[in-house]
Amino acid sequence: MPFPTPRPGLVIDYSYLWLAKHRQGQVEGTQDQPCVIMLATEGAANGTVITVAPITHSPPQDDAAVEIPAATKQRHGLDAERSWVVISEVIRFVWAGPHLRPISRENAGRFDYGMLPPALFTRIRNLLVENARQRRIGLVVRQE
Template sequence: MTKPSKPSAASNPAAAPKTPKKGSTLPQPGEVLNYSYLWEYEYLKGRDEGIKDRPVAVVLVTRPKDGINQVHVVPLTTKAPTRDQLAIEVPDAVRRDLGLSSDRSWIIITEWNRFAWPGYDIRPIAGREPAVSYGYLPASFFRRVRDAIVAAGIGRPVDRDY
């Protein structure tokens, strides 16, 4: 990961955004959004949009010198990680509190997407329209995810804006 030029404000679960629009509240680290995630293998095949919408966890929000807020997200999936993916299983209680599928789920920490906020690929959650946020990962679980990402030292994200 690259070092942010300016980190986002502290997490505030009460400030969950509803519909992304110009000037909307920035998502916060630990927030889980509904997003059209573009897997690296999809990107390498030439796709510019993910095949399906899925929950993603915000891990970092930065404001580079150009002043455009950048949001970095990692995907949640019910598909067990492959041998070349590092992942953290999402506890049942966390899935339940966020209103996610009851199927086993993992946060993949070996790849991520970066996009300018508000992004075109943020999607309303089916049955909760116009909400785009599922809520927040518990702080201790988010720290575990964040620390695992840093320890893995993964490379460049799939940059959705270029």
């Protein structure tokens, strides 16, 4: 199965490199996890440039995350634990890159969980943009 077309709102599985680990000199993510494509810029010199926000089970320490409703997680085949989209950091990379992962062993050729509902994605995007305007967002750029 080919890679999906990258578009904002699509949830993919990705080897996410947390900003704190990046600042410590780490260059590889330590675990694969769902991420939301927040921006896809076509026509870049090396291909489509993607910006993703991670999804985590760790409860946020502040208002820097948006909880994903249980029904949305179930519809997308994600686990039943509570999860949040982090809006305080993102990763930028050229699609598809070596860090995109299949969503499961049973679906080894599938790399996405589907699209977030438009209202939820819009809420996440608006909060992320506000964080960026206030310079409260971290960015990791992966070159490979």
